[in-house]
Structure formats: C-alpha cells, structure tokens
Amino acid sequence: MRKQRPLILVSNDDGIFSNGIRALAEVASTFGDVMIVAPDRQQSAVGHAITVSTPLRAQKTMVAGIFTGHAVNGTPADCIKLAHNQLMDRKPDLVVSGINHGSNAGINILYSGTVSAATEGTILGYPSLAVSCTDFSEDADLSGCREAAHKVIDYILKNGVDRGVTFNLNAPAGPLKGVRWARQGESRYVEEFEGRVDPYNRDYYWMTGKFEMLEQDGGSDIDMIEQGFASLTPIQYDLTSHKLLEKLSETVL
Amino acid sequence: MRKQRPLILVSNDDGIFSNGIRALAEVASTFGDVMIVAPDRQQSAVGHAITVSTPLRAQKTMVAGIFTGHAVNGTPADCIKLAHNQLMDRKPDLVVSGINHGSNAGINILYSGTVSAATEGTILGYPSLAVSCTDFSEDADLSGCREAAHKVIDYILKNGVDRGVTFNLNAPAGPLKGVRWARQGESRYVEEFEGRVDPYNRDYYWMTGKFEMLEQDGGSDIDMIEQGFASLTPIQYDLTSHKLLEKLSETVL
Secondary structure (H helix, E strand, O other), rough: OOOOOEEEEEEEEEEOOHHHHHHHHHHHHHOEEEEEEEEOOOOOOOOOOOOOOOEEEEEEEEEOOEEEEEOOOHHHHHHHHHHHHHHOOOOOOOOEEEEEEEOOOOHHHHHOHHHHHHHHHHHHOOOOEEEOOOOOOOOOOOHHHHHHHHHHHHHHHHHOOOOOEEEEEEEEOOOOOOOOEEEEEOOEEEEEEEEEEOOOOEEEEOOOOOOEOOOOOOOOOOHHOOOEEEEEEEEOOOOOOOHHHHOOOOOHH | OOOOOOOEEEEOOOOOOOOHHHHHHHHHHHHEEEEEEOOOOOOOOOOOOOOOOOOEEEEEEEEEOOOOEEEOOOOOOHHHHHHHHHHOOOOOHHHHHHHHEEOOOOOHHHHHHHHHHHHHHHOOOOEEEEEEEOOOOOOOOHHHHOOOHHHHHHHHHHHOOOOOOOEEEEOOOOOOEEEEEEEOOOOEEEEOEEEEOOOOOOOOEEOOOOOEEEEOOOHHHHHHHHOOOOEEEEEEEEEEEEHHHHHOOOOOO
C-alpha cells in the first residue's frame, strides 16, 4: 500500500489572501497535501485571542487558484481550533503559520497572531512552525523565507518536534544566508503612543512604538537577524518559571 | 520627608465595572494609592492582543464611587501600555489585574486577558500580579481571593519579583484554605465547538469546550485548586525552550 502524503495545515494572521500565506502554501505543497484555514481579514497583533462571544463561520474558497481553503471570521488560534475540530477529515501531520509580513522575534512573539496559530497547533498535539519575514512590506522578497521554511519543514517531517514545543522561524527579505538556532531576545517597545485631539476636543491615541533591544550578546533571534541570518527558536507554552518556582517553593505565604 | 504611599495600577479583562476589579482595588487600597485603567467592556479570552489599527480613547470615570479610573476602548494589554505611557503622572510600584471571574490556571493562562495585563506590566518593568477566582459567577464569594491577593501583594511589596517574572494567582470561591506555589498544569480543551445551521442553511460554530487535565501529579495549579487551595505560579514571557535549544544547538539546518 502506498504511504499517504503528509497533510499540512496552513494558517496566518495577515489573512487568507496575503502574499505570505500563498508562498508558505507553495513551500508546504512540495512536501504533501495542503489545507488552508486562515482569517478572512488582517488579524495582526491579536496574540492568542480566541472568539467566545460570537459564532464562527468558515467560507470555503480557493487560494491562488490552486489551494483549497477556508476563510474564517476569527483569530488565527480560532482557525486552528476550528480546522482541528470541524473542518478536517484527517488530522494534519504538520501545522505551519505565515509567512507573516513583519518580524516575530523578541517580544513580538507575545503579540503575534502568526505565532499563536502555531502554538495552538502544538497545544492540540501537532508539530507546528511559525514563519515570518522581518520585512513588513507586502511585496517583500520572500525567497530566503521560502528556502528557510523548506529546510525547517523538511527537518520537522523527518525528526518531529518535542511535545509542547513550537518552532518560530524569522528570516530577512532577500536570499537566505543560513538558518541559526537562537533564543527569544529581550526587547521592548518605547514611546508607544502618539496622542492627538479630535475635532470635538477629545484626546485619542495611536499605538506606534519604537522597537528597542535590551541586550545584545549574539545569541538571540534579533541578533541573528541583524547579522543577516534566519533565526529558529524553539518556544514553549508552559510559561512556568521553574527556576523561580524552585527557589520560592519553601516560602510560606 | 514622609515616604510616598505605593501607587498600584489596577486592570482586568472583565471590564471596569465588574465586581472583581472593585474587590481587587479595595484590597490594593489597603497598601497604597490606587489607579484603575481597564477595558470599557468585557474583553475575556483576548490573550495578549494589542490594538494597532484603531485609535484608543480613555474615558475618566469613578469606580464604586471612590476610585479614580479610566475606561479604555481596548484590550487589557492596551490599558497597561496606555497607563504607563500616557495616563500616569508617576510610575506604579505594582500592577495588579483581576479579580477575574473564572479560572486562569493551566492552559487558560495562554488565552487570558487578565494574565496578559499583568504580563504587560512585567514587560514594562513593574512587579505584576494576576488574580482570578475559579468560579465564573459574577456574584461569587470573593473573600478567599481577596485574602490571597492581600497576602501576595504584601509579599511582593516587601520582596519584589525577579525581572521578567509575573505572579499568577488563582483562588476558589469562598473562604481561603491557604496559598500554595504551583506550576502551570498541562491541560487542554476538548469538543470545542457546537456546529449549528442558520435559517439560510449556512453552517456556524459556537466555541464551547470542555476543560481536560492531561496530568495530575499534585504539583500543578489545577491540582492545588482541586484540593481547595489558592495556587500561585511564577510565569515568564521568555518563551524559549532553553532545554531543547541546548539539545539542538549543534544540529545544522
């Protein structure tokens, strides 16, 4: 009996009609069958939000004329949950999310809908990968991201991923210089808001924000990207600080 | 010169007019001055979402007739960012979020707006605490949560919290049996959607979901709560799986 081709579930947070998701679906399709379940519109910076107070709908659609897809009126995490529970006839061998238009390195991991889709895949027990291009532009050169994603998908399908761990890949625009393992860099945003006054003399605020590195010792995702490499970070959804927990465990409150 | 009273920033995800935030503000006010900056409506399950595509507004208001507050048309993380950047004259000594109506133990931590407000406080460099009552009911007996929150705030103001770490406190409704250190439990949701058909014959899905423990060895937050204790978990926003990163660091991709 012929072995079934791997089934790869593809999602993102930029919406089902972005360039990035088409690029990632194309890469995935060289390894197996592709199913796309993604938000019907831009869902950037939604983090790990899920939709509990309104019902979800999934509209069947074609992406780039060749991939079967469902456009969902929800968040990236919703898409993976709904695909897993309702939309897929067989379970995926891999969940990939992206290619995001914009970096998901450093503190951005926390706010990222792209990463949360992959994390949701991990929670549900599937090997999962998030892919981002550090260039925000919708028409950025994704050739290096595609090549990096190809390498990592190949690695995952051959070796698997430890339970509870998600792979987070970031690559600069343009040709690939190489993929480097890295930890999540310590970084933050500063001057995050621009205050304005509306025609009725009421204040309002636009979130803007300047990204700031808090450390630079060569080992972080942001360092790798600055050196022109793609960064690959294993991340986990067990947020426990086991080090501090051990230290405090004898403290009585 | 008299030492200034601590300033405590209070937020939540159930909205500025919930019972829980009033209870937490009352506890906080026994330690210092209180400022409330919270969503103007229910924002449950928004995770670490931030608002980038619409402007934010902050409406000055009184909570329970005694606390100065700002109601913000955004997420819990937005509230903390906006308070830090625009609304506060001096920086807070502590950020507290809650009391949430519903558990934020186990996998719920990932989806929680309450926890993300506290995490945002940590990212900005403030000692931060999330407080949740495991009973969903709006009129649950919060006496044990109040007492647990009082103990932990007292501990934090005296001892501080390590950089990068947030305290996540969950307590059952009713009197306090005690506070126990715990790690985030491995858990997940199953049967997450209820599919329906609308009057126009189109499918739609309500997220429902049954909480399921994946392990039970006595040391997790969920275990502690089941034994009637309040659980206190130090969590971190560095999501790197350092263990796996070390193991894989020699693997060439």
